[in-house]
Amino acid sequence: MNEGGNFRAAGASRAIPPLLLLAAMAVLPMFHLGPNTIKLLFLTFVWVTASVGWNILGGFAGQISFGFAVFFGLGAYSTAVGINRGLSPYLTYPIAAAVAAFASLLIGLPTFRLRGPYFAIATIGVSEAVRVVMTNLDFTGGSSGYRITELGPFRQTEHYYTALALAAFAVGISMVVRSSRFGLGLRAIRDDQDAAADSGVNPYASKLAAHAIAAALTGAAGGVFARYSAFIDPEGVFGFHRSVGILLMPVIGGVNTIWGPVIGGGVYGMIEEELVAKFPQFHLLLYGVLVMLIILFEPGGVMGLLQRSRRFLLRRRVASWQHS
Amino acid sequence: MTATDFLNLFISALLLAGTYAAMAVGMTVIYGVMKIVNLAHAGFLMLGAYFVYELHERTGMHPLLGVLLAFPAFFAAGVLVHWVLGRGMPVSDTPTLASLLLMFGLWLVLQNIGYLVWGTDDRSILTPMTFATIRFGDITIPKIGLVVFASAAVSLAALEFILHKTWFGRSIRALIQNRYACRIVGIPVEQTARLTFGLGVAFAGAAGGLLALLYPFSPDFGRPFLLRSFVIIVLGGLESFSGVFVGALILALVETFSILIVPSSYQPAISFSLLVLALIVLPGGVAGLVARLRSRKAA
Numbered sequence: 015m016n017e018g019g020n021f022r023a024a025g026a027s028r029a030i031p032p033l034l035l036l037a038a039m040a041v042l043p044m045f046h047l048g049p050n051t052i053k054l055l056f057l058t059f060v061w062v063t064a065s066v067g068w069n070i071l072g073g074f075a076g077q078i079s080f081g082f083a084v085f086f087g088l089g090a091y092s093t094a095v096g097i098n099r100g101l102s103p104y105l106t107y108p109i110a111a112a113v114a115a116f117a118s119l120l121i122g123l124p125t126f127r128l129r130g131p132y133f134a135i136a137t138i139g140v141s142e143a144v145r146v147v148m149t150n151l152d153f154t155g156g157s158s159g160y161r162i163t164e165l166g167p168f169r170q171t172e173h174y175y176t177a178l179a180l181a182a183f184a185v186g187i188s189m190v191v192r193s194s195r196f197g198l199g200l201r202a203i204r205d206d207q208d209a210a211a212d213s214g215v216n217p218y219a220s221k222l223a224a225h226a227i228a229a230a231l232t233g234a235a236g237g238v239f240a241r242y243s244a245f246i247d248p249e250g251v252f253g254f255h256r257s258v259g260i261l262l263m264p265v266i267g268g269v270n271t272i273w274g275p276v277i278g279g280g281v282y283g284m285i286e287e288e289l290v291a292k293f294p295q296f297h298l299l300l301y302g303v304l305v306m307l308i309i310l311f312e313p314g315g316v317m318g319l320l321q322r323s324r325r326f327l328l329r330r331r332v333a334s335w336q337h338s
Numbered sequence: 339m340t341a342t343d344f345l346n347l348f349i350s351a352l353l354l355a356g357t358y359a360a361m362a363v364g365m366t367v368i369y370g371v372m373k374i375v376n377l378a379h380a381g382f383l384m385l386g387a388y389f390v391y392e393l394h395e396r397t398g399m400h401p402l403l404g405v406l407l408a409f410p411a412f413f414a415a416g417v418l419v420h421w422v423l424g425r426g427m428p429v430s431d432t433p434t435l436a437s438l439l440l441m442f443g444l445w446l447v448l449q450n451i452g453y454l455v456w457g458t459d460d461r462s463i464l465t466p467m468t469f470a471t472i473r474f475g476d477i478t479i480p481k482i483g484l485v486v487f488a489s490a491a492v493s494l495a496a497l498e499f500i501l502h503k504t505w506f507g508r509s510i511r512a513l514i515q516n517r518y519a520c521r522i523v524g525i526p527v528e529q530t531a532r533l534t535f536g537l538g539v540a541f542a543g544a545a546g547g548l549l550a551l552l553y554p555f556s557p558d559f560g561r562p563f564l565l566r567s568f569v570i571i572v573l574g575g576l577e578s579f580s581g582v583f584v585g586a587l588i589l590a591l592v593e594t595f596s597i598l599i600v601p602s603s604y605q606p607a608i609s610f611s612l613l614v615l616a617l618i619v620l621p622g623g624v625a626g627l628v629a630r631l632r633s634r635k636a637a
Binding site: 076078080124125127128130131132134135136138139140142143146147149150254258261265296298299301302303304305306309310313 | 369375377423424425426435436438439440442443444445446447448449450451453454561562564565568572576601603604606607609610611613614617618
């Protein structure tokens with residue numbers, strides 16, 4: 015629990031690896047990687063952002079959502095409409111985030127009032143309902159999709175840096191939330207809602223706020239994704255597989271940690287494209303098996319595995335030291 | 339709308355309600371005893387549909403016999419799944435994140451096994467009954483709807499019998515009320531939970547078979563019905579068996595009559611809207627409302 019304190023105390027040394035990672039990512043395009051590699055990294059940053067967003071609600075506050083495609087899709091469509099209306103793309107990302115955050119309130123206001131599984135199940139319905147509405151909405155082309163016409167040349171590195179900046183921003187937000195009083199409240203709600211309420215945390219308001227932050231990040235990720243794709247359709251951005259993916263990343267990496275969702279997003283981003291192309295149906299089967307194995311054997315995901323192996327190595331070192 | 343139209347719609351809503359009740363009741367028992375929201379319910383509904391379909395296609399077996407066979411087959415499957423997942427399926431007071439994700443993973447697995455085996459095409463079970471109707475003057479009743487309703491009613495009656503007249507049923511009802519008291523009086527909690535999971539899955543499988551008689555299905559068949567099941571049990575108050583009937587009736591009525599005002603392409607959004615409405619107006623469901631009214635009368 016003293017993670018927050020440690021963070022501040024050992025702040026300088028702990029901040030070095032992430033900053034190195036960021037620097038490495040920032041200079042990477044200068045090595046003339048192929049456009050495919052850049053695209054892969056771009057998508058990975060988008061997924062990392064969504065994954066980190068999901069974790070703020072699902073990991074820190076412990077409220078599982080199966081419907082983050084709603085925010086991703088709304089963000090994508092907001093940016094698309096904004097760019098087509100002639101707005102600067104960078105102006106549309108905050109709009110995308112705001113639209114997603116607003117939608118999160120609409121979902122959260124009725125469902126967070128009650129404790130229990132209501133929120134999780136309702137989110138399955140939300141994405142379905144929104145997808146249906148978007149499929150029938152005329153001004154965005156309905157089910158046949160929506161094309162984004164942006165004037166000027168296509169600069170892939172610009173997209174790359176936008177996504178990288180957004181991912182870094184998301185991780186920063188995640189760190190701030192985790193070490194803040196608000197984040198402590200969220201984790202208290204996760205552990206014991208009654209005790210949290212007794213100690214002066216407002217569970218309802220905190221969950222709503224966490225949901226809004228998570229939705230805003232995911233919405234912005236959707237916007238960045240839409241501008242790159244230049245074409246979006248309801249099935250692609252609102253589809254159920256999208257929600258599954260956003261949920262899967264933090265679970266793979268390790269929920270309720272800062273770096274778990276980043277690792278999960280990285281893993282997912284790297285394998286998703288290949289996997290979907292090769293096994294269009296099979297990849298969800300694989301994801302299902304993966305979720306079950308993780309929950310049964312290592313609920314901490316990759317982060318849990320790393321911690322466990324580190325403890326194992328430490329113990330061995332201590333043991334060998336005692337023997338000699 | 340004429341009176342006969344209204345009556346026709348009303349009758350089809352009633353018939354649908356029976357099937358919906360059979361569909362949702364499996365989710366209620368599992369939630370009541372284990373506080374696990376069985377998201378894999380959708381997967382078992384789908385498998386039930388294909389189970390009846392395959393038996394019908396390969397052996398020419400009557401679909402209703404297939405539905406009957408689905409009960410023992412899916413009961414065994416449910417017990418097996420519970421046994422395999424073992425410690426991942428705790429009996430707890432509140433739904434845990436782990437069990438939610440676990441059931442979600444199971445659902446993904448079942449759904450995509452469906453895709454691997456049967457592909458993405460829609461299938462349907464056609465029998466001579468499918469398009470037959472029974473006429474009473476102006477009122478037409480689809481024969482298949484009546485048959486499915488009757489089967490659902492019989493299976494629900496059997497469930498009522500099990501719940502109220504057998505020791506297994508009594509221990510289920512006791513577990514729903516208080517798990518700790520159950521341990522004190524010597525109810526084998528884990529064993530009952532395992533059998534309950536089997537019972538819930540058995541109802542999911544059989545209900546999937548019944549639904550397959552009414553609608554075409556694909557491996558994604560279960561998803562809309564999962565949400566409907568949840569709407570029904572929320573309306574009913576999550577753990578109440580009589581609440582399931584009320585919830586099923588409300589949902590069937592709303593869905594059937596909404597075709598008069600809501601365009602059919604927006605139909606999938608209806609069950610969700612009803613869920614949100616239920617959460618705002620009727621938290622605790624019909625059972626909660628009844629309890630509140632009763633306590634007000636007492637006070």
